Amino acid sequence: MLKDAGQYNAKSLEENIHKFWDEIDAYSRVREQRIDGQKFFFVDGPPYTTGRIHLGTAWNKIIKDSILRYKSMKGFHVLDRAGWDMHGLPIEVKVEAVLGFKSKKDIEKYGVGNFVAKCKEFALSHRDEMTLQFQNLGVWLNWKDPYMTLRDEYIEAAWWTLKKAHEKNLLEKGRRVVNWCPRCETAIADSEVEYADVSDPSVYIKFPVTGEENTFIVIWTTTPWTIPANIAVAVHPSFEYVRVRVSKNDKEEILIMAKELLKNVLKQGRYKKSEVLETILGEELKIEYNAPLGHKVPRQNTFSHTVYLADFVTAENTGCVHIAPGHGIDDFELGMKHKLPIFCPVGPDGKYTEEAGDYKGMHVREANKVVLDDLSEKDLLLSSGTISHRYGHCWRCKTPIIYLATEQWFLRITDLKEKMLDEIKKVKWYPDWAGSARFADWVKGSRDWCISRQRYWGIPIPVWICDFCGEVEVMGTMEELKNRSAVKNLTDLHRPYVDNIHIKCRKCEKRMSRVPDVFDVWFDSAVASWATLNFPRDDKTYKEWWPADFITEGHDQTRGWFYSQMGASMVSFGKAPYKSVLMHGFTLDTEGKKMSKSLGNVVSPDDVINKYGAESLRLYVLSQNAPWDDLKFVWEEVGTINRMLNILWNVYRFPLPYMILDNFNPVDTRERLATLSLRIEDKWILSKVQSLIKKVETAMSEYNLHKATRPISEFILEDLSRWYIQLIRPRTWREANDPDKLAAYYTLYEVLVTLTKVLAPFAPHISEEMYGNLVRNIHPDAPESVHMCNWQAPDEKFIDIELEKKMDIIREIVEASSNARQKLKRKLRWPVKRIVVVPKNEIVNEAVLCLEKVLKEQTNAKNIILIKHGETWDELGVEVLPNHAALGPAFKKDAGKVIAQLKTVSGRAIKKSILETGSFELEAGVINADMVTFKDLIPPAIAAAGFSAGDVYVDTELTREIESEGYAREVIRRIQDMRKELDLAVEEEIRASVEIKDERVAILVLELKDFIAGEVRARTLTIGPEVEVEGELVKDWDVEDVRMRMGIRL
């Protein structure tokens, strides 16, 4: 049996549904149920296990959940292990903060094993916390068996991939300049560098040119601490450079710089006089110079310092660029090209090494000032100021990064670039430009991938090197390592457990040791698509499922996970690891600014759930805008969605009391619908709901979640609540087994049940609740959950597009008539004599004929008069407006007479004649079409309003019958109001008395006494001018200026 429903309470409803899902193990059973379906392999982009989820993460998972629920209902066998990214520097930094550590030395002292254990504990506890948060959103993924990057089988997937890289000669150890965090003492990836505005030195330095007295080449830098490592100066080959004689304080010297920047340099150096001695192209500039800090850094005197040409030089500052190949990427590349020494006198802790001579032991951050002082002492400092610019910082500990030339391991992704670009084209991107423009551009500009980190909590790099001959061997699996090393009981592949495992060199039979590095954490998630299938341990599953059918992440992942996966997959398998990608946007605040803790504009998903429930949040993020656009979070809009859900709930619960009262038992709904005689509005809503399914399907085929969810909301508000429910209301109040009522019941039932299924992927809670009552309480053998149901295919036999169009017209006419009524202040409760529809096209005609009853009811009109298309309503008066400009010249002095006569003749007669014959004969002369214009004259009791395809006239003239009904309805409304006040049950009977002093009105109302009594369920009803009013509740009313006194008693 159906059960009644209370008010919509999102929180308790969602809690109950979550409990229900747990009880019946809904998720697992839904997936099992589809085990024979077509495979749909989804890979969850693993969130990083620190802290709580934010709005963007919530949006991400809601998108995934809705799409997967939809796919599952469509019959796909979905594979969707949730994923967790659990290694890496971010967690190390958090744990270091908890333990109060300041550097790697603290970790070493604490013990790597202890530290790693803490990191693991941290990651696991956050995973649990975040899982709960995702589940509160109603997100279904495989939470019981997620893939976790810290698992041994996962680590093996990474190892296997690196071995592949080695076999394909794509793994390389090399010296490169990398982003280096001097606090974390590790290389960090480009993607781990966060840019922020900082104030740095902005200094102009003179390098003394060899063999030319008092001549200097001028460079500019923001990092004076790199001057001790200077090796060269770069100039642009096609810029013009000048030698300038300048003077200041009676001292003369010659400076070299770009011609274009002469003014700037003179200003910086506050030179009073200047004289250009020579202008030459950069490519002709052949000079050597002396190390500016040779006296402090003895090694510098062993290098030769020369000017080189480089395209990356820009016309800024001096046009001459200081080159330290050990401390800059461009610098390094230029150095490699010209075989310059890669001089890097800075250690991993950011302090100068022995090679830096006098600076040894000094931290580079303290060195800036000292270096400037030393240069100043030598009179090599041209000017010194500060500049505010964007500079890179370690994204976790916020320390400014430095560039260091270090030994690192690289994947030679650049070798695979062309093939990767081909693969990108084979992937289906939503939207298209995410792949063709954004991702392709990123890949084109990508560099080799530095995968090594000098840290602890990560996947150990499985490379062993011979201590003697340098032979390199890569371990692909745990098994391989065991076999090669004679270590039998290896239970954890993390550091420090793998650190002391040695193997015997195949070449020289000496000892091999593991390189101490761990992987860049991006490499972890890069192998997710096969690691989640437990490859390489399980080859069979891989063959059945790989590559992924679908992934979806935010646009920040273009350079992140989209890329890292593509790179790793090209290395491993030579093809893309995914077939389709939906790129979604970012959540921003109301102003369109990004949410950040420092701005204090962060909205957490929990806040939204607490206020409106998960369902509102879900539908909000899904429908607010296109998935790929950024989402501006606006609280009011969530409120609007919540209101829509509330209306849905009211629509759902409105018929329940009647259905229950009538013992309505909807079995074989489709068959009953075929045999019952349905009203046209029933057919209409059935058509509408089928059309809705089609719309949702079309939108979902392109992952247009906004275009799928918006029509659902529109259907609920416009078609169901505002229209169909209003139309069938009177039918639900009928007593007994009226077939017309049953037709409405069955129709509404069918529509609501269909709606639960359409809604299920997007609003899984409310649809489950409705389904539970509407379906499960009636059919015990139906699927237990709406999510176990098949997606309902649109049924063409219900669809009648013409009818849908006609109803649209009728709704427009009703709106127009309501508009017209308002002009004459005639309430809808009062019937009107007639409504005249003047159509502008044939469809309006058909619509009115076809839906006359609906139109009549909804406009509360006694009659509908339909004027034929092309004709005018003949009761409209016609005002003839003389056209003086035409009448004057035609009739000259008689014009006045003609105009006067025009007013005495029937306007309609003139219009008719002019329309038919083109002229009209007045006593004073014949007028033609040019001389007059016509205007409709609307009679006083008539109100007019237009709609898109015609006009509507409402005749509000009162008749005795109308007044009688109008007053009667006023009385009914007020007694109903009083019933409500007494909180009476719908079926409870009353005794009522109404005193109306105005005798005329009293008589009018009395005429409909029986009607009134029936409507308000009154056993007895007395009405009259002298009635004694009494009862539990007595009230005085003012009805359209008529005083009434009413009382009701039980």
Added chain:
RNA sequence: GGGCCCGUAGCUUAGCCAGGUGGAGCGCUCGGCUGAUAACCGAGAGGUCUUGCGUUCAAAUCGCAACGGGCCCA
């Protein structure tokens, strides 16, 4: 500085790909309804479609540039 995306009523947006009188919702004002009722419905006001230039008979729509926002990079 570069790549991609976004910029339409007070707010959130549709329309843009395939050029031809800019549609909604929220909010506001006024009104209605009262057997969904701490609900619901209707009407009205409100737009230099960020700006400028160009293509065209015609530009929110196509092109170029600028400005503002986002992501990514330097």
